[in-house]
Amino acid sequence: xxxxxxxxxxxxxxxxxxxxxxxxxxxxxxxxxxxxxxxxxxxxxxxxxxxxxxxxxxxxxxxxxxxxxxxxxxxxxxxxxxxxxxxxxxxxxxxxxxxxxxxxxxxxxxxxxxxxxxxxxxxxxxxxxxxxxxxxxxxxxxxxxxxxxxxxxxxxxxxxxxxxxxxxxxxxxxxxxxxxxxxxxxxxxxxxxxxxxxxxxxxxxxxxxxxxxxxxxxxxxxxxxxxxxxxxxxxxxxxxxxxxxxxxxxxxxxxxxxxxxxxxxxxxxxxxxxxxxxxxxxxxxxxxxxxxxxxxxxxxxxxxxxxxxxxxxxxxxxxxxxxxxxxxxxxxxxxxxxxxxxxxxxxxxxxxxxxxxxxxxxxxxxxxxxxxxxxxxxxxxxxxxxxxxxxxxxxxxxxxxxxxxxxxxxxxxxxxxxxxxxxxxxxxxxxxxxxxxxxxxxxxxxxxxxxxxxxxxxxxxxxxxx
Amino acid sequence: xxxxxxxxxxxxxxxxxxxxxxxxxxxxxxxxxxxxxxxxxxxxxxxxxxxxxxxxxxxxxxxxxxxxxxxxxxxxxxxxxxxxxxxxxxxxxxxxxxxxxxxxxxxxxxxxxxxxxxxxxxxxxxxxxxxxxxxxxxxxxxxxxxxxxxxxxxxxxxxxxxxxxxxxxxxxxxxxxxxxxxxxxxxxxxxxxxxxxxxxxxxxxxxxxxxxxxxxxxxxxxxxxxxxxxxxxxxxxxxxxxxxxxxxxxxxxxxxxxxxxxxxxxxxxxxxxxxxx
Numbered sequence: 196x197x198x199x200x201x202x203x204x205x206x207x208x209x210x211x212x213x214x215x216x217x218x219x220x221x222x223x224x225x226x227x228x229x230x231x232x233x234x235x236x237x238x239x240x241x242x243x244x245x246x247x248x249x250x251x252x253x254x255x256x257x258x259x260x261x262x263x264x265x266x267x268x269x270x271x272x273x274x275x276x277x278x279x280x281x282x283x284x285x286x287x288x289x290x291x292x293x294x295x296x297x298x299x300x301x302x303x304x305x306x307x308x309x310x311x312x313x314x315x316x317x318x319x320x321x322x323x324x325x326x327x328x329x330x331x332x333x334x335x336x337x338x339x340x341x342x343x344x345x346x347x348x349x350x351x352x353x354x355x356x357x358x359x360x361x362x363x364x365x366x367x368x369x370x371x372x373x374x375x376x377x378x379x380x381x382x383x384x385x386x387x388x389x390x391x392x393x394x395x396x397x398x399x400x401x402x403x404x405x406x407x408x409x410x411x412x413x414x415x416x417x418x419x420x421x422x423x424x425x426x427x428x429x430x431x432x433x434x435x436x437x438x439x440x441x442x443x444x445x446x447x448x449x450x451x452x453x454x455x456x457x458x459x460x461x462x463x464x465x466x467x468x469x470x471x472x473x474x475x476x477x478x479x480x481x482x483x484x485x486x487x488x489x490x491x492x493x494x495x496x497x498x499x500x501x502x503x504x505x506x507x508x509x510x511x512x513x514x515x516x517x518x519x520x521x522x523x524x525x526x527x528x529x530x531x532x533x534x535x536x537x538x539x540x541x542x543x544x545x546x547x548x549x550x551x552x553x554x555x556x557x558x559x560x561x562x563x564x565x566x567x568x569x570x571x572x573x574x575x576x577x578x579x580x581x582x583x584x585x586x587x588x589x590x591x592x593x594x595x596x597x598x599x600x601x602x603x604x605x606x607x608x609x610x611x612x613x614x615x616x617x618x619x620x621x622x623x624x625x626x627x628x629x630x631x632x633x634x635x636x637x638x639x640x641x642x643x644x645x646x647x648x649x650x651x652x653x654x655x656x657x658x659x660x661x
Numbered sequence: 662x663x664x665x666x667x668x669x670x671x672x673x674x675x676x677x678x679x680x681x682x683x684x685x686x687x688x689x690x691x692x693x694x695x696x697x698x699x700x701x702x703x704x705x706x707x708x709x710x711x712x713x714x715x716x717x718x719x720x721x722x723x724x725x726x727x728x729x730x731x732x733x734x735x736x737x738x739x740x741x742x743x744x745x746x747x748x749x750x751x752x753x754x755x756x757x758x759x760x761x762x763x764x765x766x767x768x769x770x771x772x773x774x775x776x777x778x779x780x781x782x783x784x785x786x787x788x789x790x791x792x793x794x795x796x797x798x799x800x801x802x803x804x805x806x807x808x809x810x811x812x813x814x815x816x817x818x819x820x821x822x823x824x825x826x827x828x829x830x831x832x833x834x835x836x837x838x839x840x841x842x843x844x845x846x847x848x849x850x851x852x853x854x855x856x857x858x859x860x861x862x863x864x865x866x867x868x869x870x871x872x873x874x875x876x877x878x879x880x881x882x883x884x885x886x887x888x889x890x891x892x893x894x895x896x897x898x899x900x901x902x903x904x905x906x907x908x909x910x911x912x913x914x915x916x917x918x919x920x921x922x923x924x925x926x927x928x929x930x931x932x933x934x935x936x937x938x
Contacts, residue, residue: 370747370878370880371878372698372744372745372747380882408745409745409746409747410684411747411748411750411880414688414748414749414750414880415684415688415749436880436881436882437882438882438883438884440884440894442894446894447887447889447917449916449917449919450920452884452885453883453884455883455884456877456884459877459878459882459883464704464705464877465702469924469928470729470924470927470931471702472702472704473702473703473704473729473730473928474705474877475921475924475928477920477921548919549913549916549917596880596881596882598880598881598899
């Protein structure tokens with residue numbers, strides 16, 4: 196047996212000093228040589244643990260072998276047969292807790308860099324394959340049945356792609372003016388370039404899915420009207436778009452944003468190019484971001500790139516509990532984001548013009564584990580102190596928008612506003628309606644939403660075949 | 662793309678567009694709004710629906726030129742199209758037979774008041790309309806509002822037409838006239854809606870205002886439009902835009918409307934320069 200190669204090939208990244216001032220992608224991707232070297236480390240074990248770790252069951256050893264063989268078109272074919280959005284997944288999936296966690300080489304602390312290879316394959320396709328060569332295989336005979344997909348984020352795009360490939364007439368209804376959902380409005384350009392999202396959206400459209408923009412289901416047609424107007428089934432993938440606030444004094448001061456608003460202005464509306472683009476965004480000198488997830492890291496790193504002098508992450512637990520991906524925390528630290536851990540805002544202070552000037556915070560300590568299994572943060576009495584800030588971004592998470600549930604007869608929702616659906620199939624209690632992604636789970640990851648979209652598409656297909 | 666079928670400058674600086682938007686027209690109700698984006702680089706702005714025609718598939722908006730976006734919009738011609746026209750958004754106005762309703766329209770507010778007054782009239786209410794403008798040359802839709810009103814009072818700040826003064830004068834007189842007023846609807850600039858609410862507060866007559874904070878998506882996603890109603894934070898886009906005027910925190914609304922005042926000035930200046938050149 197050949198000796199195991201435990202040297203993961205590093206992926207080049209922009210220098211932290213330079214990248215803190217631009218919106219270009221931080222990670223630069225492998226060269227063909229680097230990709231082939233990394234692919235060469237795969238031992239092609241028969242256990243397929245990596246595939247089991249992938250929510251959309253990509254044939255990982257298969258596409259890696261194709262890279263190793265230098266057959267890139269074959270790598271593209273294998274990857275895209277299961278995953279319509281590889282350029283996106285290669286960038287934002289938490290591979291370290293999925294396919295790479297179950298890789299046989301993970302035991303030796305050197306799992307194959309599956310995410311980087313996936314990204315490489317997708318980027319290679321965009322750079323090297325003509326439209327004709329990369330166009331999907333001939334469409335199957337149309338089934339004559341129609342499925343409506345509500346929401347064009349990762350769950351909706353995945354469900355739409357699979358259903359279109361199965362021959363269904365698919366229409367995606369998107370409320371915003373571009374397709375992609377959180378991939379467009381939430382995740383910043385430097386982590387997920389928007390032309391890559393749009394290229395993958397176009398791929399889904401090329402499979403036969405029709406995309407209706409500016410279509411707010413529940414305000415235009417309701418779900419029941421869609422079902423009555425010729426659609427045989429509906430997949431709901433509207434995500435979790437409703438921002439949560441702290442509900443403390445001073446939260447409506449000028450200069451306090453939800454992360455959704457801040458990121459939507461910057462990413463979707465391109466406020467980082469104001470006044471070339473019309474939408475403005477305020478950037479303070481001292482910006483506090485409240486929360487410790489990926490969205491908090493994204494917000495902090497955007498604020499830094501837009502010219503803030505000091506950017507703080509205010510998080511009530513300690514570093515080990517930060518819910519963000521390790522890689523994103525490290526990126527933020529390298530760029531100079533300052534972490535104020537075990538800290539929680541008590542109230543925001545404003546001036547006579549209603550502008551925020553400070554965040555009064557408590558020091559926290561960790562007590563017994565709570566329902567989430569993490570140690571509960573407890574206020575240290577009398578520990579209040581003020582951090583001077585002139586902008587605050589609240590990144591506490593999101594809940595599903597109630598618009599569809601409130602305008603639909605017979606959908607069951609939880610007290611968190613999520614739609615109740617079968618975990619395996621995505622079937623809701625309402626006839627002919629499936630749901631998946633953040634609308635069911637509350638805010639989670641891109642790939643878990645894609646997995647849900649995929650499972651729901653399979654279940655819809657089974658139902659429609661009768 | 663959404664085509665401009667008819668455009669008209671109602672009075673200097675206030676424009677009417679009749680848009681081709683059959684899906685929105687099919688669902689529109691009084692009190693709702695649309696979000697408009699001119700093109701790829703445009704911002705999303707909310708505009709209250711002024712009229713619609715389901716059969717024709719059209720929706721009418723009326724806007725005042727106040728900044729770069731509305732100035733750019735005003736330059737568009739009949740037959741031109743805009744990138745996005747999203748709606749109908751927001752909760753429709755409450756329409757019932759209340760008895761006698763006073764509809765107060767200030768300035769460009771005449772447009773959004775019109776469909777509400779019409780729906781209230783059709784529901785059987787007696788409608789008294791107070792239409793106010795700064796001066797005669799800024800007054801529009803006296804005829805439109807008049808057609809759904811049992812009584813019409815017009816005011817101008819400078820006295821160039823109708824009664825001299827602001828809308829709260831006749832509103833106060835009506836409340837004190839002994840006639841039973843069951844409801845007041847006031848739509849216009851923040852300061853006008855605030856003073857209408859203050860005027861009706863002593864009598865406790867329910868007063869509905871239509872709030873117009875800054876919005877981005879208009880569907881509850883960003884929270885930019887948060888307003889404080891009776892001490893509780895609400896999103897004007899999905900919880901409103903109509904609220905109980907007696908419960909609105911007007912200072913907060915006015916302050917939050919000024920968030921981007923510097924950027925708005927900068928963008929308007931840039932636009933004027935590039936337009937002059």
